[in-house]
Amino acid sequence: SYDYFQFVQQWPPTSCRAPKKCSKPRPLQNFTIHGLWPSNYSNPTMPSNCNGTKFKIQNLYPYLRSKMKIAWPDVESGNDTRFWEREWNKHGTCSERILNLMQYFRRSFAMWKSHNITEILKNASIVPHPTQTWTYSDIVSPIKAATKRTPLLRCKRDPAQPNMQWLHEVVFCYEYNALKQIDCNRTTGCKNQQAISFQ
Numbered sequence: 001s002y003d004y005f006q007f008v009q010q011w012p013p014t015s016c017r018a019p020k021k022c023s024k025p026r027p028l029q030n031f032t033i034h035g036l037w038p039s040n041y042s043n044p045t046m047p048s049n050c051n052g053t054k055f056k057i058q059n060l061y062p063y064l065r066s067k068m069k070i071a072w073p074d075v076e077s078g079n080d081t082r083f084w085e086r087e088w089n090k091h092g093t094c095s096e097r098i099l100n101l102m103q104y105f106r107r108s109f110a111m112w113k114s115h116n117i118t119e120i121l122k123n124a125s126i127v128p129h130p131t132q133t134w135t136y137s138d139i140v141s142p143i144k145a146a147t148k149r150t151p152l153l154r155c156k157r158d159p160a161q162p163n164m165q166w167l168h169e170v171v172f173c174y175e176y177n178a179l180k181q182i183d184c185n186r187t188t189g190c191k192n193q194q195a196i197s198f199q
Contacts, residue, residue, distance in 0.1 A: 052093030
């Protein structure tokens with residue numbers, strides 16, 4: 001059982017920061033889908049690996065597969081099909097009563113298309129920069145203005161640079177049926193009082 005969905009988009013250059021290595025030498029410069037995760041308010045560890053229909057690539061129409069290669073690529077190893085399979089088996093199966101396999105991926109793509117985070121930030125002059133940093137609200141404000149809902153930001157940290165955090169994920173929240181966007185509760189995420197780097 002779950003209460004709402006987290007629709008998680010990742011910034012590939014942060015996903016590929018050391019010590020993580022990625023298959024492509026130059027990561028994509030736009031936000032891509034990490035996953036659509038049924039989640040609980042009471043228990044931050046969302047339900048996972050619910051025994052449902054197993055992923056089969058042939059269950060996804062070819063036209064949807066080609067769109068997902070753009071929206072939902074495996075930025076780390078480059079194996080898109082295995083990434084989709086892992087996300088469906090771990091998360092998608094837990095909401096199968098509401099979204100079957102095809103609907104789960106189609107809805108995720110529609111969510112990704114509905115608000116282009118890369119463009120929203122660019123229009124607010126927030127673009128990748130080697131030295132400039134932003135506050136949490138600098139980044140949240142233009143997204144909130146565009147979507148009318150509060151997102152959640154997640155950062156990646158480097159133990160070697162304890163005062164630095166890199167923007168890694170932007171989370172949109174959706175109600176139980178994955179149709180209506182809602183405000184995200186601020187539970188975990190980037191540290192508020194610390195500068196956020198976006199490179």
